[in-house]
Amino acid sequence: MALTGPEHQQVRLPVIEALRVLGWMDHQMQWQPEWRVPKAPSEATKREGKRGFAGWPVDLVVFEDPEAPNDWQNVLAIFEFKEPNGSAGISQLETYLSREPRARFGVWSNGTASAIIWKLPDGTFKHTRHDDLQLPSPTDDFTRATSKAIVWNDLFRPTESDLRTSFKALLDLVVARDSVVTRSEMQLDQLCNLLLLKLESDTLGSLNPKKPLLFQLRGSEKETADHIRASFDELVLTREEVFRDEHSPRLLFDDHTIKEVVFAWSGWNLLGVGAEAVSNAFQIFRRANLKAGEGQYFTPTRVISAAVRIMDIQPEDKIIDPACGTGGFLIEAFRDMSARIGNDAAVRTWANRNVFGVDKDSINVKLTRAMMLVLGDGSAHVHIGDSLREDRWQADYPLLKSAMRDGAFSAVLTNPPFGENLKMSARDCEVNKYSISPAAGKGTYKDLELGLVFLERSYRLLQKGGRLGIILPETYFFSSSYVYLREWLERRFIMRGVVNIPMEAFQGFCRAKTNLYVLEKKVEGIA
Template sequence: MDLALFQDPEAANDWQNVLGIFEFKAPNLKAGISQLEIYLAREPRARFGVWTNGRDSCTVYKLPDGTFKNVRHPAVVLPSPDDDFELATSKAITFNDLLVPTERELRQSFKALLDVVVARDSVVTRSEQQLDQLCNMLLLKLESDTSGTMQPSKPVGFQLRKTEAETGDHIRKAFSALVESREEVFREEHFPSLSFDDHTIKEIVYAWSGWNMLEVGAEAVSSAFQVFRRANLKAGEGQYFTPARVVQAAVRVMDIQPDDKIIDPACGTGGFLIEAFRDMSARISKPETVRTWAHRQVYGVDKDSINVKLTRAMMMVLGDGSVNVHIGDSIREDRWPKDYPYLDRALRDGAFTVVLTNPPFGEGLKVAAKDCEANKYSISLAAGGGKSYKDLEIGLVFLERAYKLLTPGGRVAIILPETYFFSSSYSFLNEWIRTRFIVRGVINVPMEAFQGFCRAKTNLYVMEKQAIPRTQQRSR
């Protein structure tokens, strides 16, 4: 191209920052427009192009549905900073018009929108609030797509209106309706709202309105959402997205049956629960039967409210298995009566036949000795040589939480760092496991699986809870 216009002088030459492109050529108008459309189709962030030969000119706008709008001028007309470069489509977008984005396109879009929110939104300025609001917009988009499947030739709700203000008003009203109709998704929030300013709302709607977010898959949406997560320093809290292939392998090896009751006590964005739901859906033909199964048999807990909101949303989209996904701290049971009273019932000891989980792990992520003592975690006592409780890595404490949750004969699939099982620092662990579990399998997870999040070597450990702990067997 002859000239590129970037949105931010600090990010010149960054392709994600391209706003417009310019071509100054002698050929005719038709050839100039064709050239601009080709360039715009290849520049995912560009909103418009301008062609002129010094006498005539044309502005080509890229619309949210991937089509173009050409505005011809009898003289040389160049855009000004006050122009609106994000136009609505010439006809309303229907569900049939939506295209399925690739995971790469999703991630690029999420990254660009994060930049927009952080740099420009005049209302939402705190990082955690920004993340929550982006999640709300994603929920609204998913709801719009879900509704669109029922009337695929009718206009979808998630699309631009004529002006920025009209778009903002329309989207906020749609979100209020979503809160009313999907109360279970927002049940812990006192006053859920959409707080972005009109400009940010319009940017997000422009970016997503031409996409079908349902067909791209829950794991791809969750993966793309990690862009927001990583910007919010969640990796420092040991939260790592579990790759789809690892999740699928874990669910298959557990051979979940309709009478199994499953839980992920550190569910994150719900990968294991979603895959279990899908696996059951493939075997049970009636959607209402699968929904009933999920309502009775599928549980999840996570401390992060946004993770829980996303999990509920994905389960809702798949067929509504969201009712038993809770915000809470699975580890510190002594805090449940005051902070999470509903967990007492949801996380009853011995109530589950399957635990699937990838708990947080990382250097410095430990449960304090006093918390381990307050909650009687024997694995912490074992780490202290049986004499005193000891600060312990949270992943190992989750292993005991899984043990408590399981019924005798129940099974757990848990991802843990390999070093726990081979380092002399954890010499107590094998004996602790031997007296409580039967190890049924160890599945290698390549280091590349978590590339970009951490470099720890992990395995998927599959164990069965013994009917009678071996310590009791010996005493008998």
């Protein structure tokens, strides 16, 4: 719309003035330059990556947070001032709203008549038409429930991009607005709790597609929050294996945060997306908590799939990932075995007996357990603990003593944390008798990179003839600084394969060139 034309003078400027009177701030509104809405999901991806994109100009956009103007994650409302009868404007607004993931409503007006178009959780829209100019105020509730309860058949499958966008926006909301949960680690844990409840709701819904789902909006913000908290308490009772390491787990977010998360996710089918996509999107939360600084480089799905195929896991295999993160290798092994066996009960029995995982991060472990449950169980042997410091097991992680017995596994598959600044101290190496440390120190125990210590832990876990698939930096195997490693490996393993992993696979997480190394424990090797 031209800034000097009749629509600008007769419609846009009066609407802007009316919004000011209602309490909207000038820097919450943008009309010059006109806001542009991506024309397609691919264009939205370009915008997310801060690249140029093809977009439709809109007459006016309103941002929710006055402190974050010109941010697509803060777009609350879109206004159009075209077409005297409103029908074309309303149709156009529906298209625009579907392209703006955070927008809640649109307004069409010709200066006298108006219509408000509400975006509903199931992806549909609700229209309210008025013969005069009706505009919301900043204190209104912009969330609308669907006209009927959402059932399984109403759900739609989001893209992984949708998931990432939503998770990022919700994390920003929690950090900025939640009045109860303020510590970053607790914020992640609470978001994980809501994600678990949503997955449980989808699982139950898939079994009874016509029954209203538990994860959806109720009449008011308080009613929604009370219902979701009660549903979470029930989840803790029915899925106690997921929460077994927690003391009195509760949903602590304030009512507003709970309502916002429910609105964002209630129309989605997360089971249809797949465990890997949900786990990958969840890493938005982990990155925000600077876990990459601790060497937690979460393994891309395509690398996981290739590694599991190369390892050729068989029904008789007992497998473990001693640094399982959010369970990517365990989930893929379960899926691969399920596709081959084709018997849910048999796969469940195999997983409950033969699939093990350990991670120091309680949220990672909780999410892994949940994903395994969604797939059909197999979460019984996923533990919180420090795989490397065996001297602490009895006092701090008593379950690990039986779960991580030396020589108990035929296959280890892992992507351990690694990096020059991520080391186990010489004292810890000595206390736990890691021979790779004095090998590096020419007879004297020395501080050693965690990735190398995980190599020895994996060796201990394997039975003779067992195989190891481990992702490590290429420099360990080719640099002159690590000559001792090749000598140490020669006495213990047979190298069965090296698989190149493109550097782009971990782009954004890690700059080191890595490979998947496939090793076999020697039958006559060192004990």
